Amino acid sequence: MNYTVSNFVIYLEKDYDEMSKRASSIFLQYLNKKKNGVYGFATGTTPEGLYKELIQEYKLGNISFKNITSFNLDEYFPMDPSSEHSYHHYMMEHLFNHVDMDKNKINVPKGNITDYEKFCHDYDMKIKENGGIHLQILGIGTNGHIGFNEPDDVFSKGTAKIKLAESTIKDNSIHFGNSENIPREAISMGIKSIMMCENILIMASGKRKSDAIYNMIYGNIEPQNPGSVLQLHKNVTVVVDEDAASKIIDKTKRI
Ligand code: GLP
Numbered sequence: 039m040n041y042t043v044s045n046f047v048i049y050l051e052k053d054y055d056e057m058s059k060r061a062s063s064i065f066l067q068y069l070n071k072k073k074n075g076v077y078g079f080a081t082g083t084t085p086e087g088l089y090k091e092l093i094q095e096y097k098l099g100n101i102s103f104k105n106i107t108s109f110n111l112d113e114y115f116p117m118d119p120s121s122e123h124s125y126h127h128y129m130m131e132h133l134f135n136h137v138d139m140d141k142n143k144i145n146v147p148k149g150n151i152t153d154y155e156k157f158c159h160d161y162d163m164k165i166k167e168n169g170g171i172h173l174q175i176l177g178i179g180t181n182g183h184i185g186f187n188e189p190d191d192v193f194s195k196g197t198a199k200i201k202l203a204e205s206t207i208k209d210n211s212i213h214f215g216n217s218e219n220i221p222r223e224a225i226s227m228g229i230k231s232i233m234m235c236e237n238i239l240i241m242a243s244g245k246r247k248s249d250a251i252y253n254m255i256y257g258n259i260e261p262q263n264p265g266s267v268l269q270l271h272k273n274v275t276v277v278v279d280e281d282a283a284s285k286i287i288d289k290t291k292r293i
Contacts, residue, residue, distance in 0.1 A: 043286070045269060046255055048276045050283050054243045057279045058087025061175075061241050064275060065092060066101055068173045068237065074105040076165070078174030078227075079133070080185075081110070081125045084241050085175055089133040096137045103137045107168050109161075110146040111176070111185040112226040115199055117149030123214060124149060147197065147225040154225060158197040162231060174235035178242050178250045181205045182257075182265045186226035189262040194228035229267055237273040240265075242282040251278055252285035 040049045049064075051057040065088065068075070079085075095101045110125060119126035126146045134144060145164060151157045165171060176184050181203055187194050188203040201223055202210075211217035232238070242251050254265035255276075261267075268274050280287075 043255055046274050046276050051279050053279050054087055057243050057277050058091050061088040061277045062091030064239055069101055072172050075172035076107045076168045078171040079108055079110050080175045080177050081128045082177045084177040084243055086132055093136040103139045107143040109165055112224050113147040113149040114221040115149045115223040115225050117221055154199050162196040171235040173237045176238060176240040178265050179206055180209055180246050180250055182250045182253055182263050184265050186224040187229050187264045193261045195230040196228045197231055198228055200224055200226050233271055238271055239275050241277045243279045245281045247282040248285040251282050255286055
Protein backbone atom coordinates (compact mmCIF):
# COMPACT_ATOMS: atom_id res chain seq x y z
CA MET A 39 0.00 0.00 0.00
CA ASN A 40 1.18 3.53 -0.58
CA TYR A 41 0.02 6.75 1.03
CA THR A 42 0.79 10.41 0.65
CA VAL A 43 1.49 12.36 3.82
CA SER A 44 2.39 15.99 3.01
CA ASN A 45 5.33 15.73 0.57
CA PHE A 46 6.15 12.09 1.35
CA VAL A 47 4.97 9.13 -0.71
CA ILE A 48 5.02 6.31 1.83
CA TYR A 49 5.08 2.61 1.03
CA LEU A 50 4.12 0.57 4.06
CA GLU A 51 5.38 -3.02 3.86
CA LYS A 52 4.88 -5.99 6.16
CA ASP A 53 8.48 -6.70 7.10
CA TYR A 54 12.15 -6.24 6.16
CA ASP A 55 11.98 -8.56 3.14
CA GLU A 56 8.94 -6.83 1.70
CA MET A 57 10.55 -3.42 2.33
CA SER A 58 13.63 -4.56 0.42
CA LYS A 59 11.55 -5.89 -2.50
CA ARG A 60 9.57 -2.68 -2.73
CA ALA A 61 12.71 -0.52 -2.65
CA SER A 62 14.22 -2.73 -5.34
CA SER A 63 11.22 -2.36 -7.64
CA ILE A 64 11.27 1.43 -7.18
CA PHE A 65 15.01 1.53 -7.88
CA LEU A 66 14.46 -0.58 -10.99
CA GLN A 67 11.90 1.87 -12.34
CA TYR A 68 14.37 4.75 -11.97
CA LEU A 69 17.27 2.77 -13.40
CA ASN A 70 15.31 1.57 -16.39
CA LYS A 71 14.23 5.14 -17.16
CA LYS A 72 17.73 6.55 -16.72
CA LYS A 73 20.20 3.83 -17.58
CA ASN A 74 23.18 6.21 -17.63
CA GLY A 75 22.12 8.20 -14.55
CA VAL A 76 23.94 9.10 -11.38
CA TYR A 77 22.86 7.07 -8.35
CA GLY A 78 23.62 7.67 -4.70
CA PHE A 79 24.11 4.63 -2.50
CA ALA A 80 23.88 4.21 1.25
CA THR A 81 25.40 1.68 3.60
CA GLY A 82 24.24 0.14 6.88
CA THR A 83 22.09 -2.85 7.66
CA THR A 84 18.94 -1.38 6.11
CA PRO A 85 19.85 -1.49 2.38
CA GLU A 86 21.51 -4.94 2.48
CA GLY A 87 18.25 -6.63 1.42
CA LEU A 88 17.74 -4.08 -1.36
CA TYR A 89 21.21 -4.80 -2.74
CA LYS A 90 20.50 -8.56 -2.65
CA GLU A 91 17.34 -7.96 -4.65
CA LEU A 92 19.21 -5.77 -7.16
CA ILE A 93 21.87 -8.46 -7.66
CA GLN A 94 19.07 -10.95 -8.28
CA GLU A 95 17.46 -8.64 -10.85
CA TYR A 96 20.83 -8.21 -12.55
CA LYS A 97 21.33 -11.98 -12.70
CA LEU A 98 17.88 -12.36 -14.21
CA GLY A 99 18.90 -9.86 -16.90
CA ASN A 100 16.35 -7.27 -15.80
CA ILE A 101 18.85 -4.48 -15.15
CA SER A 102 22.32 -3.31 -15.98
CA PHE A 103 24.57 -1.00 -13.96
CA LYS A 104 27.06 -0.69 -16.81
CA ASN A 105 26.42 2.94 -17.65
CA ILE A 106 25.64 4.43 -14.28
CA THR A 107 27.87 6.56 -12.07
CA SER A 108 27.64 6.06 -8.33
CA PHE A 109 28.37 8.27 -5.34
CA ASN A 110 28.26 6.95 -1.81
CA LEU A 111 27.02 9.03 1.09
CA ASP A 112 29.73 8.53 3.64
CA GLU A 113 32.78 6.76 5.03
CA TYR A 114 34.33 6.46 8.46
CA PHE A 115 37.41 8.58 9.20
CA PRO A 116 40.10 7.46 9.56
CA MET A 117 39.45 4.34 7.55
CA ASP A 118 41.48 2.48 4.97
CA PRO A 119 39.34 1.52 1.95
CA SER A 120 40.82 -1.98 2.09
CA SER A 121 39.61 -2.52 5.67
CA GLU A 122 36.73 -4.94 6.09
CA HIS A 123 35.04 -2.20 8.15
CA SER A 124 35.16 0.41 5.40
CA TYR A 125 32.06 1.42 3.48
CA HIS A 126 34.14 0.96 0.34
CA HIS A 127 34.49 -2.71 1.24
CA TYR A 128 30.80 -2.89 2.16
CA MET A 129 29.73 -1.61 -1.28
CA MET A 130 32.05 -3.96 -3.16
CA GLU A 131 30.84 -6.94 -1.12
CA HIS A 132 27.15 -6.11 -1.05
CA LEU A 133 26.67 -4.84 -4.59
CA PHE A 134 29.43 -3.68 -6.91
CA ASN A 135 31.38 -6.97 -7.14
CA HIS A 136 28.22 -8.80 -8.19
CA VAL A 137 26.93 -6.54 -10.97
CA ASP A 138 28.35 -5.00 -14.15
CA MET A 139 29.38 -1.67 -12.58
CA ASP A 140 32.16 0.21 -14.34
CA LYS A 141 34.69 0.35 -11.50
CA ASN A 142 35.94 3.74 -12.81
CA LYS A 143 32.54 5.25 -12.16
CA ILE A 144 32.30 4.25 -8.50
CA ASN A 145 32.81 7.05 -5.99
CA VAL A 146 32.99 6.43 -2.25
CA PRO A 147 34.38 9.08 0.11
CA LYS A 148 37.92 8.24 1.17
CA GLY A 149 38.66 7.87 4.85
CA ASN A 150 42.43 7.68 4.48
CA ILE A 151 43.34 11.09 3.09
CA THR A 152 45.21 13.86 4.86
CA ASP A 153 43.88 16.75 2.77
CA TYR A 154 40.27 15.94 3.49
CA GLU A 155 39.05 19.53 2.92
CA LYS A 156 40.22 19.40 -0.69
CA PHE A 157 38.85 15.90 -1.03
CA CYS A 158 35.38 17.00 0.19
CA HIS A 159 35.35 20.00 -2.11
CA ASP A 160 36.39 17.82 -5.09
CA TYR A 161 33.73 15.24 -4.21
CA ASP A 162 30.98 17.87 -4.38
CA MET A 163 32.43 19.24 -7.62
CA LYS A 164 32.49 15.76 -9.14
CA ILE A 165 28.82 15.24 -8.27
CA LYS A 166 28.04 18.57 -9.91
CA GLU A 167 30.13 17.84 -13.01
CA ASN A 168 28.22 14.58 -13.43
CA GLY A 169 24.94 16.50 -13.46
CA GLY A 170 23.87 15.83 -9.86
CA ILE A 171 22.39 12.72 -8.30
CA HIS A 172 19.25 11.41 -9.97
CA LEU A 173 18.22 9.06 -7.17
CA GLN A 174 19.75 8.93 -3.70
CA ILE A 175 19.12 5.95 -1.44
CA LEU A 176 19.04 6.80 2.26
CA GLY A 177 18.69 5.05 5.57
CA ILE A 178 18.09 6.88 8.82
CA GLY A 179 19.87 6.65 12.15
CA THR A 180 17.96 6.05 15.39
CA ASN A 181 18.85 9.66 16.26
CA GLY A 182 17.47 10.90 12.93
CA HIS A 183 20.78 11.28 11.11
CA ILE A 184 20.86 11.00 7.33
CA GLY A 185 24.22 10.11 5.84
CA PHE A 186 26.35 10.85 8.88
CA ASN A 187 24.75 14.25 9.42
CA GLU A 188 24.22 14.09 13.15
CA PRO A 189 21.85 16.26 15.24
CA ASP A 190 23.51 19.67 15.37
CA ASP A 191 22.89 23.39 15.77
CA VAL A 192 22.93 24.01 12.03
CA PHE A 193 22.17 22.01 8.91
CA SER A 194 25.42 20.97 7.23
CA LYS A 195 26.12 22.02 3.66
CA GLY A 196 28.43 20.10 1.35
CA THR A 197 30.58 17.03 1.94
CA ALA A 198 32.64 17.43 5.12
CA LYS A 199 34.41 15.64 7.95
CA ILE A 200 32.06 15.34 10.90
CA LYS A 201 32.10 13.99 14.45
CA LEU A 202 29.94 10.97 15.13
CA ALA A 203 27.30 11.28 17.86
CA GLU A 204 27.71 9.04 20.91
CA SER A 205 24.43 7.31 20.03
CA THR A 206 25.75 6.49 16.54
CA ILE A 207 29.00 5.15 17.98
CA LYS A 208 26.91 2.95 20.25
CA ASP A 209 24.54 1.81 17.44
CA ASN A 210 27.32 1.07 14.94
CA SER A 211 29.87 -0.47 17.30
CA ILE A 212 28.14 -3.81 16.70
CA HIS A 213 29.98 -3.88 13.34
CA PHE A 214 33.35 -3.28 15.02
CA GLY A 215 33.24 -5.79 17.85
CA ASN A 216 33.11 -3.04 20.46
CA SER A 217 32.90 0.74 20.75
CA GLU A 218 36.65 1.12 21.34
CA ASN A 219 37.42 0.20 17.73
CA ILE A 220 34.94 2.37 15.87
CA PRO A 221 36.29 5.64 14.40
CA ARG A 222 34.95 8.80 16.04
CA GLU A 223 34.65 10.74 12.79
CA ALA A 224 33.42 10.32 9.23
CA ILE A 225 33.36 12.01 5.84
CA SER A 226 29.76 12.58 4.82
CA MET A 227 27.81 14.26 2.08
CA GLY A 228 26.09 17.20 3.75
CA ILE A 229 22.42 18.02 4.20
CA LYS A 230 22.65 20.48 1.31
CA SER A 231 24.22 17.78 -0.90
CA ILE A 232 21.33 15.45 -0.03
CA MET A 233 18.71 18.13 -0.62
CA MET A 234 20.17 18.77 -4.07
CA CYS A 235 19.49 15.17 -5.18
CA GLU A 236 16.62 15.02 -7.65
CA ASN A 237 14.85 12.07 -6.03
CA ILE A 238 15.24 10.40 -2.65
CA LEU A 239 14.35 6.88 -1.61
CA ILE A 240 14.58 6.48 2.15
CA MET A 241 14.18 3.13 3.85
CA ALA A 242 13.68 2.06 7.46
CA SER A 243 12.92 -1.18 9.23
CA GLY A 244 12.29 -2.18 12.83
CA LYS A 245 10.79 -0.62 15.97
CA ARG A 246 14.10 1.09 16.80
CA LYS A 247 13.55 3.38 13.81
CA SER A 248 9.92 4.29 14.61
CA ASP A 249 10.77 7.55 16.46
CA ALA A 250 13.17 8.65 13.72
CA ILE A 251 10.50 8.05 11.06
CA TYR A 252 7.84 9.84 13.10
CA ASN A 253 10.16 12.83 13.66
CA MET A 254 11.19 12.91 10.01
CA ILE A 255 7.58 13.19 8.86
CA TYR A 256 5.92 15.16 11.67
CA GLY A 257 8.75 16.71 13.69
CA ASN A 258 9.82 20.34 13.63
CA ILE A 259 12.19 21.06 10.78
CA GLU A 260 15.38 21.68 12.72
CA PRO A 261 19.01 20.56 12.62
CA GLN A 262 18.66 18.65 15.90
CA ASN A 263 16.30 16.42 13.89
CA PRO A 264 18.29 16.07 10.62
CA GLY A 265 15.79 13.84 8.76
CA SER A 266 13.08 16.51 9.19
CA VAL A 267 14.72 18.57 6.44
CA LEU A 268 13.28 16.05 3.96
CA GLN A 269 9.88 17.67 4.60
CA LEU A 270 11.22 20.41 2.31
CA HIS A 271 12.20 18.08 -0.54
CA LYS A 272 9.79 17.61 -3.44
CA ASN A 273 10.47 13.99 -4.39
CA VAL A 274 10.86 11.74 -1.37
CA THR A 275 9.67 8.14 -1.36
CA VAL A 276 9.66 6.44 2.02
CA VAL A 277 9.68 2.64 2.21
CA VAL A 278 9.08 1.35 5.72
CA ASP A 279 8.04 -1.88 7.36
CA GLU A 280 5.20 -2.01 9.89
CA ASP A 281 7.54 -1.78 12.87
CA ALA A 282 9.34 1.32 11.62
CA ALA A 283 5.93 2.83 10.75
CA SER A 284 4.33 2.00 14.10
CA LYS A 285 4.32 5.62 15.33
CA ILE A 286 3.02 7.13 12.08
CA ILE A 287 0.24 4.55 11.91
CA ASP A 288 -1.07 5.89 15.23
CA LYS A 289 -0.74 9.46 14.08
CA THR A 290 -2.52 9.34 10.74
CA LYS A 291 -5.07 6.56 11.42
CA ARG A 292 -5.11 6.26 7.65
CA ILE A 293 -2.14 3.94 7.44
C1 GLP B 1 24.72 4.54 9.31
C2 GLP B 1 25.00 5.28 7.99
C3 GLP B 1 23.72 5.83 7.44
C4 GLP B 1 22.64 4.81 7.68
C5 GLP B 1 22.31 4.79 9.14
C6 GLP B 1 21.41 3.66 9.56
O1 GLP B 1 25.62 4.76 10.27
N1 GLP B 1 25.95 6.30 8.04
O2 GLP B 1 23.89 6.16 6.08
O3 GLP B 1 21.51 5.15 6.98
O4 GLP B 1 23.49 4.87 9.90
O5 GLP B 1 22.13 2.46 9.67
P1 GLP B 1 21.43 1.05 9.70
O6 GLP B 1 20.81 0.85 8.38
O7 GLP B 1 22.55 0.07 9.96
O8 GLP B 1 20.44 1.08 10.81
